[in-house]
Amino acid sequence: MNLSLKSFLPPLDLGWNHVRAICAMPSCHNKLLMRAVPGARTGIHVGDAWYCSPDCFAMESRHTLAWLCTRTVVEMPRNPRLPLGLALLAKDTISEGQLRFAVAFSEHRGVNLETTLLEQGIVSEKQLAAARAAQWGCPVLGQEPAGQIVEADLPPTLLRACSAAPLHYSAKAKRLVLGFVHRVEHSLLQSVEQITGCRAEPCFITPSEFEEQMDRLSPVDGYAEIVDNDPGTVPQMARTLGRFAVEYSAREARFTRCKSWVWARISGKRGTVDAIFPLKAAAANAKREFSSAIPEVTEALG
Ligand SMILES: [Zn+2]
Incomplete structure (x- = not known):
């Protein structure tokens, strides 16, 4: 018999990766192991970072919001190839x-x-x-109008602002076809890709087709767009997101900017909400209020 002590010990798989969850909020008090049950880790993911609670998430989202609000976007003027x-x-x-x-x-x-x-x-x-x-250099919608209800988790406010209507959307295939009326809005294509992970392809439609298609746009189950026309200061916007994080039992959040809006998506057990903050109002407040509140952001902003 060659029994070593090892044979009597339980397998050493304690799901360490699941257990060793450390909140990305620097001043978070929860520095201990969060959950000892593998796979049951709650909290909110934002890119590579993970936050133990809606409070920590809201607190840290101030940095991202301030950056998005005050960043000067230098968009390369993309004009059509041909007059x-x-x-x-x-x-x-x-x-x-x-x-x-x-x-x-x-x-x-x-x-x-x-x-x-x-x-x-x-x-x-x-x-x-x-x-x-x-x-x-893109296609035009064919002779046959699409004619079908398009279910999408895309914010109608941004679609209207860019005169773009979803013609085909498959979250599974990660593919979206957006019909533009006036010009290809690259800012929308990029932000949609960042938020949904779908590849967005442009084509062209007529103004009538745009209106018809927007009438056929239907939100997917559990999806809501909330436009906050009076977003207040960056800390207030962050608190708004914190409330959504609680309301939707958030598991993940994503941030982007589309033209003059900040677009934050919070998804969780109770659905998905897109919070849309108009930038003009937000930026004015962010520059005034936030620069004095959080020095490191001021430094980052130069
Ligand atoms: Zn925390």
Whole structure:
């Protein structure tokens, strides 16, 4: 018999990775092992960080919020490859004579070319959408309108602000097709990818198709968008998120910025909420209030 002491000991798998959860909030008092049950770790994940409670999450989210609010976004001006008039000419939608007339007429009236082309009946909405697609090098929605309800966990406020409607959305396949009316809004594409993890592909639709599609947009079960038009200071915004974290039994949070909005998503056992904070109001407060409240953020902001 060759029995070593080891044979009598229980296997040494204590689920250490699950147990050794340390809250990422530096002044958190919960420095001890949080939960001894593997896999049952609660708390809130934000990227690689983990917070033991909604309080710690809210406290630390002030840094992220302050950064998002005050950061100056230098967006590379992404303009279409081709001017609209040339795109229409290239597609033989209009003649050179029509284009010359429309350009002169637009200048005379001080309106843009598209308005003239549509109002004078020179092009249809559909032809204009096709020309824009050619300009941006993306597809245009086919002859058949999508016609189906699209269930999506996307904030309608941001979609409307960018004149973009979801045409197809598969959370499982991580694929989203967004139909734009005026231009491809890269800020929306990027923020949607950051928040949902879905690859967002642009195409072009007409203004009528946009309205029809927005009517067909339906929130997925358990999803809500909450627009806070009076977000207050950064600490107040953080407290708002803390309340949502409690309300939704948060497990995960993600942050991004889309054009002039801060977009925070909190998902948990009781669903998903997208908190939308308008940036103008928030930034003014953030610069004024927050710089004096938390020195290290002021330093980070330069
Ligand atoms: Zn904590």
